[in-house]
């Protein structure tokens with residue numbers, strides 16, 4: 647079996663860039679200029695409407711709680727009623743606070759996962775940009791509502807979008823939602839790879855789930871699909887020690903040009919066989935056939951070029967491969 651990742655020596659993460667952008671300003675602007683109007687709408691709602699509300703008001707009349715296990719289940723069910731597809735609880739670990747922010751006086755992190763529509767994402771075109779931003783918006787919406795609900799019990803709570811205090815993948819792992827895949831994202835044993843993650847931190851002493859071994863690390867050690875199909879050769883086949891933690895590693899500087907010219911790319915997430923075991927197993931069959939025909943990254947980009955008019959994969963084939 648695999649193992650639980652040792653985070654004892656973890657060092658605090660830096661953002662991709664300190665201002666939260668995806669690269670130099672001109673590249674970032676060019677990337678954003680590709681966004682369809684619906685993606686821009688969701689981005690505006692996140693920045694201007696939801697982000698300012700992410701820290702909830704706290705009811706001065708604190709609820710008396712006698713059964714923390716029952717309240718923990720209630721909070722998880724409430725998060726699911728808001729739209730979360732899976733929910734777990736992690737102990738606070740300040741080592742996963744971004745270096746440009748200070749930790750909050752919180753003791754627990756509620757992590758949740760939401761599915762992205764697999765067929766939209768697998769197109770790797772403008773529809774995938776809209777879907778990513780729809781889910782980012784929905785995650786922050788759920789975070790704000792969940793934080794307010796916890797505030798009603800008389801406890802502090804803050805929602806964390808990508809620009810928040812805490813790194814999403816480590817806390818989702820520590821909450822037992824899944825394991826870190828070789829492609830650098832969390833893989834859920836029930837939802838697969840086509841997911842996004844949200845966090846709410848709180849001083850409410852919820853019952854912690856903790857990290858779990860689902861056998862995903864073992865599978866990634868044997869599997870080569872994402873390394874073969876990444877157009878940027880950015881996915882390391884071996885684990886490395888990164889900021890004090892031995893783990894799978896993606897070279898984000900190598901990924902970035904493809905990411906920005908291919909509508910956020912995400913080929914690595916879509917080809918991952920764990921999608922074939924999760925809720926999208928029927929839709930994954932189409933991609934599995936593409937993988938069998940394409941065999942490697944060049945062939946896969948040619949298939950994408952035919953499937954998604956406007957995705958300039960021929961340009962990418964000539965410029966990057």
Ligand code: SF4
Pocket residue numbers: 827828829830865866867869870871872873917918919920
């Ligand atoms: S494609 Fe294979 S190696 Fe890559 S993350 Fe998925 S299971 Fe792991």
Ligand code: SF4
Pocket residue numbers: 829875876877878879880881896900901902904905910911912913914915
């Ligand atoms: S997003 Fe694309 S370029 Fe980046 S690691 Fe995944 S497959 Fe490679």
